[in-house]
Amino acid sequence: MLMKGYCLCLLLQFGRIFGGNIEYDGWANINLQHALIASENPVFTERGNVTIQSLQTGLSTVYQKPLSQTDRVKLRDLAANNEFYQLKSIVTASDGSESVFISSVKACMLAESDLNDILSVSLDYSGKVVTVTLAVASTATCEGAVVPIDKLKEFSTSVYVRHPENGPVPDTITYTQKLEKQAKEKGEVKDNRSFLAKYWMYIVPVVIIMVLSSAANPDGAATGNNAAR
Structure with a gap:
């Protein structure tokens, strides 16, 4: 009975973990930095900031300053050379913990989309940010079109908070019956009937x-x- 109760509690715990909704609400701040020069050891500079006021609802505020003329030229050259644009996301959670994520997209795709991009913030069951990824909002194909530098003024970013997907509820009764059957076959359970x-x-x-x-x-x-x- 002790083993049976332990297995049941363990399966219920797994069901809670993979059930699909985060356990509590909270906030997170994401500092965005980008690398505008291709290098094996990229140098990241300030791009902006994202504040997620509610992890449950995904309510967020985005602040990004316009690109300087120098940064526009760097981004245009990065796209013309078919290099990758790299983004560093420094996440500070409501409990004070900090994590860093780096993602990248083709610079030419980002330039052809007029700097319209998507930031996907994925959470685990406890509400902790586990990944931050960058994607391009449009269907840019990097066909070599020359993007006017005037279109590379400022990023327009959409933020999506992704919760864990709902998982199947474990069949605890069938599983415990299976464990009992296996125990009987091994002679671990004495039949006192x-x-x-x-x-x-x-x-x-x-x-x-x-x-x-x-x-x-x-x-x-x-x-x-x-x-x-």
Whole structure:
């Protein structure tokens, strides 16, 4: 019984973890930095800030300053050379913990989309940010079109907070029955039932056959009684 209760509690715990909704609400702040020069050791500079006021609802505020003329030229050159644009996201949670995520997209796709991008913030069941990824909002294809530098003024970013997807509820009854069956097969569980409780399904048919045979041949029974006298 102790083992059975332990397994049941463990499965219920897994069901809670994979159930699909975060347990509590909170906030998170994301500092955005980007690298505008292709390098094995990129140098990140300030891009902006995202504040998620509610992790449950995904309500957020985005602040990003316009790009300087120098940064526009760097981004245009990055796109022309078919390099990657890299974004560093520094996440500060409501409990004070900090995590860093780096993602990238083709700079030419970002330039052709007129700097319209998407920031996806994924949470685990406890509401902790586990990934921050960057994507391009439009269907840019990097066909080599020259993007006027005037279109690279400021980022227009949409933020999406993604919760864990609903998982299947574990079938605890079937699983515990399976564990009991395996334990019996290994001899780990002693069957303390009485003889009748164990083998009634074999005894009852024999009794029924005997009763039916006696009822079908009453004369034979009477002859046997007379002979005995």
